[in-house]
Every structure is written in C-alpha cells, then in structure tokens.
Amino acid sequence: MTLLVVSNRLPFTVSSRDHKLVFHASPGGLVSGLTAYLEWARQDPSRTDYLWVGWPGIEVEEGFRELLSTKAAKQKACPVFLDAATMKKFYQGFCNSTIWPLFHYFPTYAKFREEDWAQYVKVNESFRDSILKVYQPNDTIWVHDYHLMLLPKLLREKLPDLSIGFFLHTPFPSYDIFRTLPTTWRREILEGILGADLIGFHTIDYTQHFLRCILRILGYEHNFGQVLVGGERTIKIDTFPMGVDYCEIRDASKSDDIQEEGRGLRERLGNRKIILSQDRLDYTKGIKHRLEAYSIFLERHPQWQRKVVLVLSVVPSRLGAEQYEQMKEEIDKLVGSINGKFGTIDWTPIVYRYRFLPYNQLLSLFTISDVALVTPLRDGMNLVAKEYVASKTDQKGVLILSEMTGASRELGEALIINPNDISEIVEAIETALEMPEDEQVRRNQAMQTRLERYDVIKWGQDFMGKLHSIKQQQEKFSAKLLDAATRGKMIRDYDNSQNRILFLDYDGTLSPFKARPETAVPEKTLLAVLNALSEDPRNNLVIISGRNRSLLQDWFGALNLGIVAETGFRR
Numbered sequence: 358m359t360l361l362v363v364s365n366r367l368p369f370t371v372s373s374r375d376h377k378l379v380f381h382a383s384p385g386g387l388v389s390g391l392t393a394y395l396e397w398a399r400q401d402p403s404r405t406d407y408l409w410v411g412w413p414g415i416e417v418e419e420g421f422r423e424l425l426s427t428k429a430a431k432q433k434a435c436p437v438f439l440d441a442a443t444m445k446k447f448y449q450g451f452c453n454s455t456i457w458p459l460f461h462y463f464p465t466y467a468k469f470r471e472e473d474w475a476q477y478v479k480v481n482e483s484f485r486d487s488i489l490k491v492y493q494p495n496d497t498i499w500v501h502d503y504h505l506m507l508l509p510k511l512l513r514e515k516l517p518d519l520s521i522g523f524f525l526h527t528p529f530p531s532y533d534i535f536r537t538l539p540t541t542w543r544r545e546i547l548e549g550i551l552g553a554d555l556i557g558f559h560t561i562d563y564t565q566h567f568l569r570c571i572l573r574i575l576g577y578e579h580n581f582g583q584v585l586v587g588g589e590r591t592i593k594i595d596t597f598p599m600g601v602d603y604c605e606i607r608d609a610s611k612s613d614d615i616q617e618e619g620r621g622l623r624e625r626l627g628n629r630k631i632i633l634s635q636d637r638l639d640y641t642k643g644i645k646h647r648l649e650a651y652s653i654f655l656e657r658h659p660q661w662q663r664k665v666v667l668v669l670s671v672v673p674s675r676l677g678a679e680q681y682e683q684m685k686e687e688i689d690k691l692v693g694s695i696n697g698k699f700g701t702i703d704w705t706p707i708v709y710r711y712r713f714l715p716y717n718q719l720l721s722l723f724t725i726s727d728v729a730l731v732t733p734l735r736d737g738m739n740l741v742a743k744e745y746v747a748s749k750t751d752q753k754g755v756l757i758l759s760e761m762t763g764a765s766r767e768l769g770e771a772l773i774i775n776p777n778d779i780s781e782i783v784e785a786i787e788t789a790l791e792m793p794e795d796e797q798v799r800r801n802q803a804m805q806t807r808l809e810r811y812d813v814i815k816w817g818q819d820f821m822g823k824l825h826s827i828k829q830q831q832e833k834f835s836a837k838l839l840d841a842a843t844r845g846k847m848i849r850d851y852d853n854s855q856n857r858i859l860f861l862d863y864d865g866t867l868s869p870f871k872a873r874p875e876t877a878v879p880e881k882t883l884l885a886v887l888n889a890l891s892e893d894p895r896n897n898l899v900i901i902s903g904r905n906r907s908l909l910q911d912w913f914g915a916l917n918l919g920i921v922a923e924t925g926f927r928r
C-alpha cells in the first residue's frame with residue numbers, strides 16, 4: 358500500500374525562472390517533521406511507500422504540467438494544478454481570512470464571504486479529483502490541516518471503504534468561537550472532517566472542543582473519543598502532540614559546521630547574551646508584545662543594556678494580505694524606535710532580519726542563544742520551541758514559552774508566561790538571563806527526555822497505528838450488523854425451505870464469550886431450542902466449534918445433530 362499524504366503545500370514550492378521550473382524546499386517544521394516520519398516508514402519492515410499530494414505553489418501552464426508531474430514524481434510528489442486566481446481566493450480568502458483568524462481566537466479579523474466559501478469547496482473538490490486519479494486500492498490517505506477540512510467526506514462519498522486519517526495543525530477553537538461560522542458552513546466543515554476514520558489534534562483541549570462542537574451542532578455523542586457516524590461507521594477522535602526529529606536535530610547541532618557557524622555568529626554579536634525570537638510573520642505570534650516587553654526590560658534593567666542582544670528573525674509569509682502588511686510596518690517601526698532609543702555606536706539592541714532563514718543558520722542560532730522567546734498569542738503546537746530545546750546539546754539555555762501554545766502542555770519546565778501580560782514577559786527575561794546553569798541543565802534535561810520519547814517518528818507511528826486499529830474495529834463491527842431487510846429475508850427463506858442445513862457456531866454465538874471458557878456451558882434453554890429445531894424433519898443441525906470432540910460430545914451428544922469439533926481440524 359502507499360500512504361497518500363495530502364496537504365495544501367507540497368514539501369517544495371515551484372517557481373518559474375526564464376521559462377524553467379525551479380524547486381525550493383518549503384520552510385517549516387511541519388514539512389521536515391512529516392518527511393522524517395515518511396522516510397522512516399519506507400525503511401520500516403512494513404515498507405510503506407508514500408506520495409505527497411499538494412499544490413506546487415504556482416499556476417502551471419498546460420504545456421508544463423506533464424514535465425512538472427514527472428519531476429515531482431521523482432520526489433514522491435503529485436501536484437494539484439490550480440489557477441492562480443482560484444488559489445488566491447482560496448488561500449487568502451476562506452483559509453487565511455476566515456478559518457485562520459477564527460481558529461486562533463481573532464474573531465474580529467474573520468471575514469464571512471460567500472464567494473470565499475465557494476472557492477474553498479471548489480478547491481477541496483479539485484484535491485479530491487487529483488487524489489482519485491492516483492489512488493490505488495488499499496492505499497491509505499492522510500489529510501493535513503485546515504485548508505482541506507471538506508476533503509475526508511468528499512473522498513468517503515467516492516470510496517466508502519477507504520482508510521482516511523485527518524490531522525489538524527492549528528488549534529480547534531471552543532464551541533462559542535466555532536459556532537460564529539454561518540450555519541451551513543459549520544455543519545459542512547464538521548461533516549467534512551467526520552468523513553475520516555481517525556481525527557487527530559495536538560492537544561486534549563482541541564480534541565475536547567471538537568467533540569463538543571459535533572455534539573452541539575450535529576448531535577453526535579462520543580464514548581472515549583469514539584463516535585458512531587451516520588449510525589454505521591465508528592470513528593476515533595484523539596490527541597497526538599506532534600514532535601520533532603529529536604535525534605537528527607541533536608546530531609546536526611553537534612556537527613562541526615553548525616558549531617563553527619555558531620562561534621562566528623556569537624563573535625559578530627559581540628559575545629553578548631543572546632535572546633532569540635524566530636517566527637513566521639503572523640499576528641498570532643505575538644511579535645509586537647515581545648518587542649514591547651524587551652523595550653520595558655531594557656528600561657527597567659539598565660544594567661543589562663549593552664550586555665544583551667535580541668536576534669529578531671521574521672520569515673515573510675502570506676504576502677499581500679492586509680493584516681500581514683500592516684503588522685510588518687508596525688514591527689519595522691518598533692524595532693527602529695527601540696534601536697534608536699537604547700542603541701549606542703557599538704551596540705544595536707535588536708538585530709533584525711526579515712527573510713527566509715535556511716535550516717543550518719537556524720540551527721546555529723538555536724545553539725548559541727541563551728534565551729528563546731517563544732510567546733505566541735495562540736499557536737496550535739509551535740515546533741520552534743521544541744527544536745530549540747532539542748538543539749541544546751550542552752543543555753544550557755532557557756526557553757520562555759507562551760501558555761497559549763500547544764507545546765506548553767509538554768514543556769512545563771520552560772518559563773511559562775501569559776503573552777498578554779507584558780510584565781510577566783519582562784520578569785521572565787530577567788529570570789532567564791540570571792538563571793544558574795545547573796537549573797538550566799535540570800530543566801532542559803527533563804524536556805529533552807520527553808521530546809526524545811515522543812519524537813515525530815513516534816507521532817507518525819502512533820497516528821498510523823490507531824488508524825489501522827479503528828479500521829480493524831470497523832470491519833469487526835460491520836460483520837456483526839444485520840439489517841432489518843436481511844433479517845426478514847432469512848426468516849422467509851427459512852419458512853419456505855423443505856431441506857435446511859444450519860451451521861451453528863458455539864462460543865460467542867450460541868453461548869456468550871466468557872473470561873474463563875470452561876464456564877461457557879450450554880444453558881438449559883439453549884438445549885431446549887436446539888432440541889426443538891432438530892425435531893423438525895426439514896432441519897439438519899451442525900455445531901461448529903474450536904472445542905474438542907469429547908467435550909462437545911458430552912454437551913450435545915444426546916441431541917439429534919452433527920458436530921464439527923476443533924473447527925474441522927484433523928491430525
């Protein structure tokens with residue numbers, strides 16, 4: 358079987374230069390983490406191969422499509438072709454102007470436009486059509502993230518027995534936020550996700566929110582996360598906190614290249630204490646609050662001026678979107694004013710860069726930073742926090758982490774702050790800079806043990822393992838269901854037949870399963886029913902059981918019926 362991983366973006370983005378297609382790696386911990394799991398699964402004894410289905414990041418002209426598909430196939434990818442206008446309305450519209458702000462608790466930013474919803478439906482359908490073209494029987498589908506919440510149901514309608522997993526990488530909001538979506542949209546989103554067999558979230562809170570929404574909006578109750586959808590399909594909703602490729606990050610951080618690059622950087626930063634802030638440009642990340650806190654910190658603690666530097670790395674994102682452009686301007690201004698206010702000829706309080714940061718540079722920055730300020734206002738997980746801790750091979754360094762991130766549920770030894778409480782961030786910066794080394798080591802050790810135990814490979818294994826078991830459970834369950842029509846037909850056939858043979862299983866059928874099988878002795882009523890059936894000359898009864906011949910003889914020898922002992926096995 359092949360695992361079809363489906364996400365909005367492919368692990369690479371394509372651009373066109375001089376009429377040639379150029380591939381760039383897509384940034385982010387999600388892509389590198391998922392790729393690590395997928396590559397591991399290929400080496401595993403199950404030899405699960407994969408194919409990544411997603412948008413290549415550009416409108417590809419008809420004439421180039423075959424070429425791109427061939428090139429992509431070599432990288433185990435299958436592009437979904439969408440025109441630029443549709444993609445813009447889908448990505449900047451419903452994805453990033455409705456779902457993104459709503460799911461991150463910025464309801465005032467959320468737009469509810471019919472034409473955006475229409476594009477969202479259309480793009481989800483295009484993804485379905487692309488998948489149906491490459492799907493082979495027995496393939497498993499793993500759909501990722503908020504862009505594709507309708508896809509599981511769209512696929513289920515075409516392939517009812519398909520094995521589908523869905524994982525949401527953002528928070529899932531509380532019922533009161535989710536219900537603000539227009540009535541039909543919110544129903545269709547929930548029904549769309551429920552098309553999957555296994556639905557995963559980063560934290561228990563998000564899982565609980567989803568369960569509450571399906572109860573209040575669709576009337577579905579759950580039993581330990583299991584839900585009977587449409588009265589016929591049992592599915593599972595569960596929590597899977599995504600991890601990082603812990604060993605790879607640790608080993609890479611130890612490498613001579615990274616260490617040497619780090620030493621150079623530290624020197625260029627004046628051998629000062631380094632505070633790192635690393636994010637994609639997004640209003641959810643709390644970058645402005647962080648800058649405000651840093652400014653107050655310098656003011657309240659002048660002894661730290663000239664001894665500390667904030668490396669502010671912001672990765673451009675969602676270019677052209679209104680809130681993002683505005684935020685960029687505000688950050689530029691804040692950085693300028695802080696540097697203007699506190700800076701000296703030989704000290705710049707904030708070293709600011711606004712561009713994509715290659716993985717190696719990011720790692721060397723992690724390794725040399727004394728403090729990481731990870732203070733989003735809301736974040737599904739935040740893999741940067743986990744990557745920072747994993748990179749600390751000498752276990753020195755302090756993580757300041759927002760309680761609004763999914764990661765804070767696992768990284769309790771970090772300095773946990775409320776990102777809206779600026780004074781708390783200011784105090785945490787001071788505590789972090791003054792924290793004794795043995796305490797830093799103690800905290801990082803505990804977090805590293807946890808990150809190593811549930812790394813991204815375990816996360817993927819856990820998810821796929823649970824998907825497999827829920828499928829098995831469905832099969833077992835469906836074999837037991839007897840609908841009214843079949844039951845009626847069986848009774849009619851029985852009545853009309855003049856020569857019947859009835860094969861009767863014993864344990865679990867004529868007698869309930871017992872913890873101690875020797876106690877599952879046939880009851881008097883059962884013997885009476887069998888006797889009555891066997892007295893009808895039109896009936897031939899046969900008991901089939903895994904039990905041995907002498908026991909079955911003792912139990913049923915007095916009746917007029919045949920016995921197949923040991924399930925017919927002959928030595």
Ligand code: F6P
Binds near residue numbers: 387
């Ligand atoms: O956190 C959810 C997520 O979709 C991540 O997968 C991704 O890194 C981030 O949001 C930004 O996504 P994009 O660059 O596609 O807007």
